[in-house]
Amino acid sequence: MHISNEGLLVILFVGLVAGWLAGKIVRGAGFGIIGDIVIGIAGALVASLLFPKLGIRLGTGLVSEIVYSAIGAVILLLVVRLVRGGGRL
Numbered sequence: 001m002h003i004s005n006e007g008l009l010v011i012l013f014v015g016l017v018a019g020w021l022a023g024k025i026v027r028g029a030g031f032g033i034i035g036d037i038v039i040g041i042a043g044a045l046v047a048s049l050l051f052p053k054l055g056i057r058l059g060t061g062l063v064s065e066i067v068y069s070a071i072g073a074v075i076l077l078l079v080v081r082l083v084r085g086g087g088r089l
Contacts, residue, residue, distance in 0.1 A: 003048075010065065011048055015041030018069030025070070026077045036073075039080065043073030 003011070019040020023031075031039065047068040051057075058064045 010062075011044045011069075012041055014062070014065045014069045015044035015073075017066050018044055018073045021066070021070045022073035022077050025074055026081075031077075031080075036077075039076050040069060040073040043071075043076045044069035045072075046076065047072030 016037050017040070019037040022040055022043065023036035044065075048065075050072070051068055056068075058067055
């Protein structure tokens with residue numbers, strides 16, 4: 001799979017928005033604005049690679065990418081909290 005430079009920039013931008021949104025959704029599991037942004041970018045990368053392979057499609061465009069990435073970031077925040085917090089959700 002090849003991601004173009006423009007695609008990578010979109011993933012980073014969407015990751016920024018998704019990280020902020022995931023920090024708001026998962027209250028108490030956030031790691032500050034910088035940590036949430038990093039988690040959001042990682043969630044965007046995971047979502048952009050994983051969801052199409054699973055056949056999950058919400059639509060097209062920037063809004064659907066933000067939703068994908070926010071879901072990926074929320075999942076990553078919960079996993080990090082589970083691992084870091086000693087098993088509590």
